[in-house]
Amino acid sequence: MLASHGLQRRAVLASAAQAALWHGAAQAAPPVLRVLAWPGYADSDWVHAFESRHSAQVEVTIVGSDEVLRAKLADSRGPGYDVVAANTVELAALLARGELAPLNLSDMPQVARQLPRFRGAIEGIVRDGKTYAVPYTYSEMGLVYDRQQFSAPPQSISALWDPRWRGRVLAFDGATHAFSLAALERGQLPFRIADDQFVPLARHLVGLRRNLLSLYALPEESVDLFRRHRVAVMHANYGQQQLKLLRDAGFNVGYVVPREGALAWLDCWAVLRRSPHQALAAQWINHMLHPAVSLELTRRQGLANTLEEPAALDRDSLMGPIVWLQPVEDDARRTRLWQRVVAGDRPERF
Numbered sequence: 001m002l003a004s005h006g007l008q009r010r011a012v013l014a015s016a017a018q019a020a021l022w023h024g025a026a027q028a029a030p031p032v033l034r035v036l037a038w039p040g041y042a043d044s045d046w047v048h049a050f051e052s053r054h055s056a057q058v059e060v061t062i063v064g065s066d067e068v069l070r071a072k073l074a075d076s077r078g079p080g081y082d083v084v085a086a087n088t089v090e091l092a093a094l095l096a097r098g099e100l101a102p103l104n105l106s107d108m109p110q111v112a113r114q115l116p117r118f119r120g121a122i123e124g125i126v127r128d129g130k131t132y133a134v135p136y137t138y139s140e141m142g143l144v145y146d147r148q149q150f151s152a153p154p155q156s157i158s159a160l161w162d163p164r165w166r167g168r169v170l171a172f173d174g175a176t177h178a179f180s181l182a183a184l185e186r187g188q189l190p191f192r193i194a195d196d197q198f199v200p201l202a203r204h205l206v207g208l209r210r211n212l213l214s215l216y217a218l219p220e221e222s223v224d225l226f227r228r229h230r231v232a233v234m235h236a237n238y239g240q241q242q243l244k245l246l247r248d249a250g251f252n253v254g255y256v257v258p259r260e261g262a263l264a265w266l267d268c269w270a271v272l273r274r275s276p277h278q279a280l281a282a283q284w285i286n287h288m289l290h291p292a293v294s295l296e297l298t299r300r301q302g303l304a305n306t307l308e309e310p311a312a313l314d315r316d317s318l319m320g321p322i323v324w325l326q327p328v329e330d331d332a333r334r335t336r337l338w339q340r341v342v343a344g345d346r347p348e349r350f
Contacts, residue, residue: 033280035060036072037085038267039218040241040301041136042288050287056280064217065174066090067335073099073272082275083284087265089325091133092124094270101271102130107282110289118306125268133268134285136294137303139239140264140322141177142257142313144246149232153256155319157185157235161204165232166211170222172237173215175338176328177263178205181235184260184323191326202337203347215342223249239264244302257313261320 033056035042042060051058061081063069069086073094086094094100105111111119111134118135125133145154149168160169160181171178180190182201188194193201213229216222219238223245225231236242236255239262243255269288271281287293294305304310328334340350 030055030057031277031280032057032059032079033083033277033284034058034079034081035083035085035284036063036069036081037061038063039220039238040297040303041085041267043300046288046293046296050284053287054280054283058284062218064221065172066176067174068217080274081272082277083269083271083281085136085267085269087267087325088122088124088133089265089327091268091270092327095125095127095132099273100132101273101275101278102132103134103271103282103285105131105134107279108134108286108289110286113289113291114306115309122266122268125270133270134289135266135268135306136288137297137301137305138264138266139241139303140257140262141172141235141237141239142255142262142317143233144236144243144253144255145233146231147252147254149230150254153254153317154233155256155259157181157258157260159233159258160235161185161208161211163211167213168230168232169208169212170225170231170234171208171212171215172235173217173342174237175335176331177237178208178338178341179334180263180328182208184263187260190263190323191328193329198333198337199350202341202350205338205341206345206347206350209341209344219245222246226251226253238303240302240304242302254317255313256317257320257322259320261323263325264322265325 035058037060039062047058047060061072063072069090073081073084091100114135122135125131143154143159159165160171179193179201182204183190183193186201186204188197213231214225216225219242222234222242226246227249240255243253246253269285271278275281291307294307297303298305
């Protein structure tokens with residue numbers, strides 16, 4: 001009996017020791033939340049605050065174009081992402097493919113702080129009464145110009161093609177927006193390009209390429225190009241975020257929505273259906289909507305948040321309409337043609 005009792009006691013102690021080891025291992029390996037986002041959307045102090053509050057580790061991957069975002073999400077070789085920030089057009093495509101998880105908004109109390117228009121049924125992120133994403137920030141893509149080189153603000157998108165500014169123009173490296181921009185400049189529908197207009201627009205974009213100093217991907221890259229070269233005008237994909245960065249860097253720049261209008265995006269947070277940490281990802285969204293983050297996003301980046309009304313563009317700067325992004329007729333075709341434009345194809349080759 002004594003021997004049996006001793007064996008039982010050793011077995012209990014061994015089991016307890018094993019449990020302690022497992023517990024220690026679990027503590028040593030917190031869940032890893034993988035976030036796919038745009039520049040300025042997930043600053044390190046906001047990440048650290050979330051990690052401390054939820055005993056988690058966050059890995060943030062930054063993208064500089066919708067094309068890169070799509071490629072990252074489509075890459076099946078890695079562990080994948082749990083939560084993504086993307087515009088409503090990209091999210092609508094993900095939702096159509098069944099790649100987003102429905103959200104339980106009752107688990108996100110910060111949603112109640114949002115302006116009413118962001119708590120309604122927004123096209124592209126609500127389906128069959130279920131919400132699949134939460135708005136985070138938005139901006140129009142206006143023109144930033146150097147006030148020392150322009151005697152008056154540029155009135156038209158055509159300033160990007162103006163030979164007076166050859167070698168002093170910046171544009172965003174994105175196929176979808178490039179064709180929409182060219183269509184707007186030509187007075188055409190930006191999201192529904194007719195088949196017989198693709199070649200003329202591609203040739204028109206060759207003209208833009210020849211006028212450029214450079215293409216850029218990230219907002220900080222555009223600031224560096226302003227710093228190293230005498231840039232006159234830029235199509236600002238990141239809108240007022242770039243305006244703030246440039247002004248903070250000491251540049252005397254203005255900002256306009258030209259008479260043809262400016263494309264505009266609404267970026268939202270969404271949870272990927274294949275994420276193993278959907279509840280934690282929902283808490284990330286809730287965290288990013290807290291005033292300490294959302295209002296600070298505006299202060300740091302110059303981007304509008306969804307909790308308060310933004311400072312409106314003044315009357316002189318708003319010359320045309322805000323054109324909210326919509327799905328386009330053929331993303332793949334735009335991408336193929338844009339790659340040829342960027343690679344240096346001559347107009348007659350199209």
